[in-house]
Each structure stands twice: as structure tokens, then as C-alpha cells.
Amino acid sequence: MTSPGQHMAAEIAEQPAVLAGLVERHAEFAEAAARIAARPPRFALLAARGSSDHAAIYAKYLIEVLLGLPAGLVSPSTVTLYGARPDLRDVLLISVSQSGGSPDLVEFTTTARKQGALTVAVTNTPTSPLAAAAELAVGIGAGTERAVAATKTYSATLLALYLLVDAVRGGDGSTAAELGPLAERALEVPVQRAIDRYRFADRIITTARGYSYATALEAALKLAETSYLATRAYSAADLLHGPVAAVDAETAVLAVTGAGRGGAAMQDVLAAVAERGADVLALGSACEEVPAALRIPVPPVAEELAPVLEALPVQRLALGLALARGGDPDSPRGLRKVTKTR
Incomplete structure (x- = not known):
């Protein structure tokens, strides 16, 4: 078993x-x-x-x-x-x-x-x-x-x-x-504080820009399918074009903030969600440079390769939250390994 x-x-x-x-x-x-x-x-x-x-x-x-x-x-x-x-x-x-x-x-x-x-x-x-x-x-x-x-x-x-x-x-x-050794380092980054903080969250917004937008999308999917959380991913630019109005102190925001142009472009959206009292979890190689309640650092690498490493702590966070909420991420309800659509 x-x-x-x-x-x-x-x-x-x-x-x-x-x-x-x-x-x-x-x-x-x-x-x-x-x-x-x-x-x-x-x-x-x-x-x-x-x-x-x-x-x-x-x-x-x-x-x-x-x-x-x-x-x-x-x-x-x-x-x-x-x-x-x-x-x-x-x-x-x-x-x-x-x-x-x-x-x-x-x-x-x-x-x-x-x-x-x-x-x-x-x-x-x-x-x-x-x-x-x-x-x-x-x-x-x-x-x-x-x-x-x-x-x-x-x-x-x-x-x-x-x-x-x-x-x-x-x-x-x-x-x-060097991605192999860097991935080992990325898997060693602690995520337990984030698991403890967000295990009772009702809704989470994930956001990023540039290459890391893919990380925000994947994070929202992983959290939804393993922990059944109500998640929504936005490009940081799109978040400012309306959806930010729904952000308040009850909203958790996972913001991917890596080194490079995409991470630098996150400053405006982080300021906007901070004004609304959102609980921000910053993840990425530049997470120490932004205001956030918690941070999950990722080893620095060329910006175009950052999403490969960013995915690893996201997966560990999804796994930990699923287990903390009493679920089994290996058998999410209603899902199969291969989904066939037409």
C-alpha cells in the first residue's frame, strides 16, 4: 500500500x-x-x-x-x-x-x-x-x-x-x-512555512510576467488539481487591467519574481496588491527584493531558463498543501493521468 x-x-x-x-x-x-x-x-x-x-x-x-x-x-x-x-x-x-x-x-x-x-x-x-x-x-x-x-x-x-x-x-x-545541480538546490529550499500559512486559504491568485508567466499558470493548475483550491492565474499586466479590483485582505497572491525584465516588471502589480492588503508569497530568484509576507527563493539562472527551476518549489508547495488539507495528490478526484479530448 x-x-x-x-x-x-x-x-x-x-x-x-x-x-x-x-x-x-x-x-x-x-x-x-x-x-x-x-x-x-x-x-x-x-x-x-x-x-x-x-x-x-x-x-x-x-x-x-x-x-x-x-x-x-x-x-x-x-x-x-x-x-x-x-x-x-x-x-x-x-x-x-x-x-x-x-x-x-x-x-x-x-x-x-x-x-x-x-x-x-x-x-x-x-x-x-x-x-x-x-x-x-x-x-x-x-x-x-x-x-x-x-x-x-x-x-x-x-x-x-x-x-x-x-x-x-x-x-x-x-x-x-548546470541545471541538474541547480535543481537540487531548488528542491532544498524550505516551503513548510508557506504550507502552514496557506493551508486554510480559500482563494489564491498566481501572477508573473515574461517567461515566468508559464510558472504562474502551472502553479494555479497544480494547486487546483491537488488541493482543490480556487485559483486563478494572471499575467501581472492583465491583473492590473481590472481583476486587481477583486483583491483584498482575504486574497493570497503567489507572485513569481525572478531576476530579469519579467521580474522587474512585477513592481507595479505588487504595489497594487499590497495597497489592497493581499497576503503575498514571493517566489523566485529576486523574491528578496520585493515586499511580501513570505518568500521562497530560487537559485539564479538565465532568465529564459528560470521557469524550469521555479516549477520545483511550486510542486513541493502543491504537494505539501494537498497533504495538509487531507488530500492525496496522487489520486485527485475526477482526474486521470491521460485526458483525451477532441
Whole structure:
């Protein structure tokens, strides 16, 4: 018999080794990048669901900032439900799925390939229907994940997307060389005070800007699916465009504040939520520089890689809160490991 959260805890702990192993596979990403460079795209599209959708949003920032290409997220239902057949010549489609089994992503990828796109699958299941449907497939190599909540597959997907984009721009992956040891340090950061403080919270807002917006989205999902908390993620810019009016002293705000331009742009929203008496938990490599009730520091790294490390204490926080609230994050109600949509 397993204890509550046993699988999730074990898989969180595996991440330093998983990330280090990915960095060592740079040659595989370079090979895929060469295929992409041989067919230079006009722009990129990303298809994903769930946690993978947050990884895709991270990839959108990578592609637009590091490659200078416009990028967007697709709506698979335009093809699967409405039968659209867009002209995708000279377009790069990256489909992201841990399982590679969601029918809508497989169908969209198949259609995109027929419509002229160069299709790339990023998945943890190299033998999946999605990998078969795409022209190129990149495995994230995280190994079997038994917990329902994605942990090691999420961080590995982020790193795989970074290594792919970095290789396309001619990088050698050296920026990510120390991620394994840095991940070990990130997992050692204490989160118990935050667990004790927020175990009775009714609602939590997560917010960030730039690359770390993906972290805010993933944090909201992890807290909702494991602890059943009412969560909502916002870009810090969007939070100021109206939703901040709902923030008060009963609101907990998890603000991702890393070093770099995205973290620096958090100052206005932090000032606004502080005026309304919100209880702020700052997480990130620059968390000591902002006003907050509690802080969870993350080891500093290049801004474009920060979300890989930020995800780790978020996962530990979600695990701890789920257990403190009497739940089992390995068996969240109403959820399965693979969700199939069309």
C-alpha cells in the first residue's frame, strides 16, 4: 500500500537527474534543429493541453524573443470540430504532450502536416500516436510518471523546448549545463512555512510576467488539481487591467519574481496588491527584493531558463498543501493521468 502523495514526492525528487540527462542529449536537439533550419519557417504555432499548454506558452516566449519569429497557440477544435484546413506552408508546428495520446492534438498535427507545416512532436512517449503523426519527434526522457499531477514531465518539457529553440539559434546548450545541480538546490529550499500559512486559504491568485508567466499558470493548475483550491492565474499586466479590483485582505497572491525584465516588471502589480492588503508569497530568484509576507527563493539562472527551476518549489508547495488539507495528490478526484479530448 502506498501513502498519500508518495508517487508525486518521488517524481519531484527525480528532477535533477532528469534535467541533467536531458542536457547531455544536446546532439539530438541539434539534429532536429538542423531539420528545422533547412526549412526556415515564417512563423511558429504551438499545440498543447493542460500542463503542456503552459510549457507551450513558455516556448512562445522563447521563439519570439530568442528566434525573432512570431508564435501563437492553436485552438485544436478549429480543425477537429469545425473542419478548418488552414494554409500552413512554411509554418513550424510544435505539438507538446506528455502522453502523446490526446486525439485532438494528434488530429491537428496530422492535418497541419498535410497542409504544409513542418511538424515537431515534443513528448515523453516516443511510441505515441502524436510522435507518429509528426515529421520530427523529440523525446523528453523523463521516464514513467505515475502521479496524476505532472511534475518531472513538466520541467523536462520546458527544458526540452529550450534546448530545441537554443539549437535552432545555433546554441550548444551550455547555458543549461548546470541545471541538474541547480535543481537540487531548488528542491532544498524550505516551503513548510508557506504550507502552514496557506493551508486554510480559500482563494489564491498566481501572477508573473515574461517567461515566468508559464510558472504562474502551472502553479494555479497544480494547486487546483491537488488541493482543490480556487485559483486563478494572471499575467501581472492583465491583473492590473481590472481583476486587481477583486483583491483584498482575504486574497493570497503567489507572485513569481525572478531576476530579469519579467521580474522587474512585477513592481507595479505588487504595489497594487499590497495597497489592497493581499497576503503575498514571493517566489523566485529576486523574491528578496520585493515586499511580501513570505518568500521562497530560487537559485539564479538565465532568465529564459528560470521557469524550469521555479516549477520545483511550486510542486513541493502543491504537494505539501494537498497533504495538509487531507488530500492525496496522487489520486485527485475526477482526474486521470491521460485526458483525451477532441
